[in-house]
Amino acid sequence: MRFVHTSDWQIGKVFRFADDDTQSVLQDQRLEVIGRLGQLARAQGAAAVVVAGDVYDHEIPAERTLRQPIERMRQFPDLCWHLIAGNHDPHVPGGIWDRLRAIGLPDNVTAHLDGQATPMDPAGTAWVIPGGLKRRHVATDPTADMDTAQTPPGVIRVGLAHGSVRDFGDTAHNPNRIAIDRARQAGLSYLALGDWHGMQRIDERTWYSGTPEIDGFDRGGDGGGNALVVELAGPNARPEVTSHRVGRFVWHRDSATLTGAQDIGALEHRLRNIDPQEAGRVLVWLSVRGALSLEDLQTYQNTLDALSSALRLLRVDGEPALLPRADDLDLFGTGAVREAARLLSERAATGPEEQRDIAVAALRRLALAVHAAPGGKGDAS
Amino acid sequence: MILHGLEVAQLRKFIAPTRLCGLGPGLNVLAARNEFGKSTLLAALRAAFMLRHSSRGQPVRDLLPLSDRGAGPTVRVDFSIGDVSCQMEKRFLSRPSMTLQVAGGETFRNDDAEEQLQQIMGLEAQGRGEATGIWSALWVTQGDSLRQPDLSGRAGDRLTACLEGELGNITGGAEATRLLATVREERAVLLDGRGHPRGRYKSAIAEEDAAIAEIGRLVERRRVLEDDIETLAEQRRLLHHADDATRHEQEMADLAQARHERERLHQHAGRLRAAQAEVRVAQGALGLVEEDIARRAALETRRQQLHARATELRDAMEAARQRLARAEQAHAERQHDLDRAMAQLRDAREVHARVRRREQAGLWQRERADAATLVTRLEDAARDVARAEVHLATCRVDDAMIDRLRAAERTADRATAQCRAYATRLEFGLLPDMAQQVSINGVPLNDVVQSDAAVEITTATTLHIVGIGDIRIQPPGDSDRDRALTARTQAREALAQLLAQAGCNDMAQALDAHAAWRQAERAVSDARKMQAHLLPADMADPAAALATAKARIMDLDRQLAGAGDDDAAATLPPLPDAQAAVTAAEARVEAARAALLRPDGENRQARDMLTRHETEMEQATQQLEQVTRELAAERVSQPDEALSARRDAARAARDAAERAVRACEADCPDVDEAMVDAKISRLERALEDRRTRVGELRQSIAALSSRIEIAEGDGLDERIAGHERLRDGHARERAECARQVEILTLLADTLATTAREATEQYLAPLTRAMEPALRGLFPRAQVTLGQDFSITAVTRNTQEQFGDLSDGTREQIAVLARLGMADLLHTRGQHAMVILDDALTFSDSGRMERMFDILTEMSQRMQIIILTCRAEQFAGLGARRLSVVSE
Known part of the structure; x- marks a missing residue:
């Protein structure tokens, strides 16, 4: 038996830090990846795709958002898609799953809402034992009933659940907690888990697939963007799990301490080489510190402008401070403009950090204005 | 140029x-x-x-x-x-x-x-x-x-270049000002003139607020949706409960059973009501017999009571008659007391009248003596008045006469003075003791000369001097003098005649006679005043008053004579005692009358009691006769024994009916009708409520489902997340705009400071260049320049704003400013020429003359063309x- 394990599609997710264009592209790719999953299943000869929860990002999505993933799955009638409810889309009365039921799911899509074991494919060689969530947070183990789930003898038991097998330091409140040895206790051939956005192997029969399309800079595991192809030769056979890249975007978090033009060049080189072939797939969250001369600040600003245009997203935290050199003021010529630059430079070197930041920015703007002016010092040089 | x-x-x-x-x-x-x-x-x-x-x-x-x-x-x-x-x-x-x-x-x-x-x-x-x-x-x-002059753009630059050249270095003021303008323009994109956000800054704030508001609205809608979902689940549970068929059938069966029991109860109640009616009929018959018996016993009792009452009334009537006789005797005694008091009052009044007559006669005698005294005094006063009037009549120099005499004397004096004006004045200056040697018309000079030792001569006069002889003096003849002499003579004669009429020899006597007349007149007046004092206030005529007094004396004499003599008058008590005796007698009469007229309660009560007893006696007698007749008639129609037999039969019938009622009550079903009715009502209401409730729940569930479907279709969570993303984006945009404003403000402030300092440096030479021309027109005046080279103020004794100056002064200063700039340009080797x-x-x-001087002086360095x-x-x-x- 071969199937694809995926989870945490979170269709309809909103990326607050992104501008409208990036937001639109990121949302689109979360839908497109369903097609890539179907193609992966076909390519790998899998008969089914199990989705371990969080198909949707919101409990109350818009009608179009609700239908969009269903329609993508409908396009693969040769595949059986098995869905369960996650903490983002729990099966609450009158909730999202009731809406889907009212709409009517395609024959090849099964929403496991009642906890009953169901054949994974028409042949019935493997059965899905679901453990979907009925509330966003449940205090009990959502996989507890798997131990007693009835399946025909000799079939492959595949658990499908959403939750965490490990707490994150919050021992007092750790909802949706899943026993780490559930696969053994319940006699499962494989326990397909969702909730963690990075792919993670818990044991040989227990895996998190991670989200197929990365949605943040700080996800656990490998960061997501993969799907798992699971091969089970029999109920007791060891599962053969292989990871396949299906995500489009590269989310990269970086930091830099800039003290001169060389640092700026190195940073640019590093960021441009994350994906040299297609920088438009790269999203970067950059933290910057350090101090630059006025001229280097100009260089830094130019570099940022260029990278912002090249990358899909460049988010920058922090700013290098101004490190004025003795000859920097010469850039402003003589007279009142130079005097203004000197005053701003003094202000940038002393006082509270916010005041220094504003003064640096004002000085940089003054330098740009002087250089941009007809007959300015920049033209002269 | x-x-x-x-x-x-x-x-x-x-x-x-x-x-x-x-x-x-x-x-x-x-x-x-x-x-x-x-x-x-x-x-x-x-x-x-x-x-x-x-x-x-x-x-x-x-x-x-x-x-x-x-x-x-x-x-x-x-x-x-x-x-x-x-x-x-x-x-x-x-x-x-x-x-x-x-x-x-x-x-x-x-x-x-x-x-x-x-x-x-x-x-x-x-x-x-x-x-x-x-x-x-x-x-x-x-x-x-x-x-x-407008010195924006290159004109200002050129002037600035000149001024900076004069300073020997580049101040950069113009460049700073230009950069400042650029920075302000950039800031003006974000802030309006009053410092309020505009453009994308304003939009960011507005859109952030709008997003926050929309999020609030969506969150509220989501809360409503969650409530609706909960309500829907609850209503579905209620509907399931309300729409239970088993419960419905059970309740219908219970209702039928309850209705059957109620029917049984109604049938038993009918039987019981019939038995109870039989009891009531038997009870009624028994009641009628017992009423007849009771009425007959009551009549007998009544007859006996009336008989006893008649006996009591006869005794009471006798006692009342005796009481009335005693009351009438007491009334006769009070009438006798009143008669005796009336006799005493008449005696006291008689004595009182005699005392009053005695007192009146005394008064009349005193009045007659007063009238007699008045008559005597009036007669004396009349005689005094007559005597004084006779004396006054003998005095001839009264006020009129003395006035005429004085007038005649003044006329004689004026005539004499007029004659003296025509007289010859002869003055003497003789040695001592020589005057007796001189005489005039035979009269010694000392007798003739006046106090000033002069003599006035109006007629021919002979002056004789002893030892020397006569000297005749003849005044000159003149008609005026003659007329004056004649007038004097006539005046003196008139005076003499008046004196003679008055019986006086000269004016001195006349004045004395006039004084005597005055004294006699005062005597008459005094006598008349005395006479007037004696007259009554309402009677001014002394004679009438005298006659009235005499008539009163005669009247009083008649009244005294009519009063007669009372020999025992002297023995009578004084008038106050007599009056007190009358008052005491009147009081006794009043007391006796009051006692007689006071309501006689005893008499009235005795009479009333007697009357009432008589009336009651009559009524009791009539009633006794009536009751005796009725009782006799009833016993004739139905003897007492027959009546007792009727009563026994009625009692037996009643007892039988009551036994039938008790038997029916003992047969009553063991259920409470009210409880059965309540159960039926409860079941009927429950069935009806369920039908209504099911309908309502179905309607409500349909409405809620529809509302939830619509709300869910809107994708509230997704929309909330979307608006939160918008809110965050606008917040970032707003923060960035605020930061840009802060940066631009700092930059603008810094540039403004340095530009102002630079401007102040190069404006000084321009001020110096303008001031010679300006002081040619306004001595000791100083100008203040703005950064655009315009004159903002002029300081003479005090600083005056340019706009506040008069038209003429502003025009002159504006022309002088141009001349000063041109001169500055010329001085710096620039081309300059002025046309006005x-x-x-x-x-x-x-001022025109001084302007001519200034223009002439300036024209030595540049061309000036004037069109006028x-x-x-x-x-x-x-x-x-x-x-x-x-x-």
Whole structure:
């Protein structure tokens, strides 16, 4: 038996830090990846795709958002898609799953809402034992009933659940907690888990697939963007799990301490080489510190402008401070403009950090204005 | 720069080629009448230097002649700038062209010529084909002399360059100011004039607020949706419960059973009501018999009571009669007391009357004695008045007589004085003891001369001196003197006659007689006053008063005689005692009468009691007879034994009916009808409520489902997340705008500070350049300049804002400012020339003279051209006289 394990599609997710264009592209790719999953299943000869929860990002999505993933799955009638409810889309009365039921799911899509074991494919060689969530947070183990789930003898038991097998330091409140040895206790051939956005192997029969399309800079595991192809030769056979890249975007978090033009060049080189072939797939969250001369600040600003245009997203935290050199003021010529630059430079070197930041920015703007002016010092040089 | 020649053609009123002649260095004046074309010549000059030949703007179209709108206005100018002589010709609109010929150099045409001209003149391209510069400020058109020159753009730069050159270094003030303007423009994109956000900053704030508001609204909708979902689940549970068929059937069966029990209860209740009715009938029959028996017993009792009552009443009537007899005897005794008191009152009143008569006779006798005394006094007073009046009648010199005498005496004195005026005055100055030796008309001189030792002679007089002889003096004859003498004589005679009438020898006697008359008159008056005092107030006639008094005496005598004599009067008590005796007697009479008239309760009660007993006796007797008749009649119709037998039969019938009721009650079903009714009502209501409830729940569930479906279809969570993303984006945008505003504000403030400091440095030389000319007109005056070189204030004794000055002063200062700038440019080797068109129109003659001096002094360094319509006023300027010649 071969199937694809995926989870945490979170269709309809909103990326607050992104501008409208990036937001639109990121949302689109979360839908497109369903097609890539179907193609992966076909390519790998899998008969089914199990989705371990969080198909949707919101409990109350818009009608179009609700239908969009269903329609993508409908396009693969040769595949059986098995869905369960996650903490983002729990099966609450009158909730999202009731809406889907009212709409009517395609024959090849099964929403496991009642906890009953169901054949994974028409042949019935493997059965899905679901453990979907009925509330966003449940205090009990959502996989507890798997131990007693009835399946025909000799079939492959595949658990499908959403939750965490490990707490994150919050021992007092750790909802949706899943026993780490559930696969053994319940006699499962494989326990397909969702909730963690990075792919993670818990044991040989227990895996998190991670989200197929990365949605943040700080996800656990490998960061997501993969799907798992699971091969089970029999109920007791060891599962053969292989990871396949299906995500489009590269989310990269970086930091830099800039003290001169060389640092700026190195940073640019590093960021441009994350994906040299297609920088438009790269999203970067950059933290910057350090101090630059006025001229280097100009260089830094130019570099940022260029990278912002090249990358899909460049988010920058922090700013290098101004490190004025003795000859920097010469850039402003003589007279009142130079005097203004000197005053701003003094202000940038002393006082509270916010005041220094504003003064640096004002000085940089003054330098740009002087250089941009007809007959300015920049033209002269 | 010096303008040597100007020629125009096809330009406004100058159709034919027209040349301005006589131009040269120094002061030039074109004096001509209004509408001569002076301003047109200046407009032509400005157009030549400041408008591109290819321009078709309104300033160029304004140059067209009115008569030919298709013409091409042409201007030719000969000028030298520095050591370079130039000739320029421009033609506008129709076949526009320009040539600029530089002496010793090449000739430029059209756009090349324009650029060359701008370089030579330091002009700055400005807008559509226009150029301006410091010349625009120095060539003052008509009406602009009141305003300060506009020194924006290159004009200001050029002036700044001069000023900075004077300082010996570059202050950078102009560049800082320009950068400041740029920064302010950038900030103005984010903030309006009042510092409020605008543009994308304002939009970010507004959109963030809108997103927050929308999030709030969506969250509220989501809360409502969650409530609806919970409500829907609850209502579905309720519907499931309400729509339970098993419960419905059970309740229907319970209802049928309850209704059956109620029917049984109703049947038993009917039987019980019938038995109870039988009891009530038997009870009624028994009641009738018992009523007959009771009524007969009551009649017997009544008869006995009435008999006893009649006996009691007879005894009471006898007692009442005795009581009445005692009361009437007491009334007779009170009547006797009243009669005795009345007799005593009559006696007391008789004594009182006699005492009053005795008192009245005494009063009359005293009144008669008073009347007799009055008669005597009136008669004495009448005699005194008569005697005084007789004495007064003997005095002849009364007030009238003495007035006439005094008048006659004054007349005699005036006549004597008049005679003295005509007399000869003879004054004597004799030795002592010689006067007796002299006599006048025989009278010794001492007897004749008056106090001043002079004698007045009016008639012929003989003066005799002993031992010497006579001297006769004859006054001169005169008719006036004779008349005066005659008048004196007549006056003296009249006086003598009056004295004789008065019985006096002279005026002294007359005055004494008049005093006696006065005394007699006072005696008469005193006697009359005394007589008047005796008269009654209502009677002024003494005789009538006397007669009245005498009549009263006679009347009193008659009353005394009529009063008669009471021999025992002296023994009577005094009047107050008699009066007290009467009062005491009256009190006793009143007391006796009150006692008699006081209500006699005993008498009345005894009489009333007797009457009431008699009445009751009569009634009791009648009732006794009536009851006795009724009782006898009943016993005749039904004897007492028959009546007892009827009662026993009725009691037996009643007992039988009551036993039947108890038997029926014992057969009653063991259920409570009220409980059965309540159960039926409860079940009926429950069934009806369930039907209603099911209907309502189904309707409510349908409505809720519809509402939830709509709300869920909206994707509230997704929309909330979307708006939160928008809110965060707008918040970032707002923060970035705020940061940009802060940066631009800091930059602008810093640049403004340094620019101001730089401006203050280079404005000082400009102020110094202006002040010589200014002080020529306003001694000890100082000017304050703004960063745009405009004069903001003038300090004389106090600082005055430029806008607050008079028109004349503002115009003079504006002209002086231009002259000062031109002088500064000239000093710094720059080209400068001033043209004033119809300026100084508001200046008085004194200031005009000083302005002439200043212009004359300035003209030694630069060319100044003045266009004016007031030839005679500028005649004293000593300038070149310009003329206009047309071909």
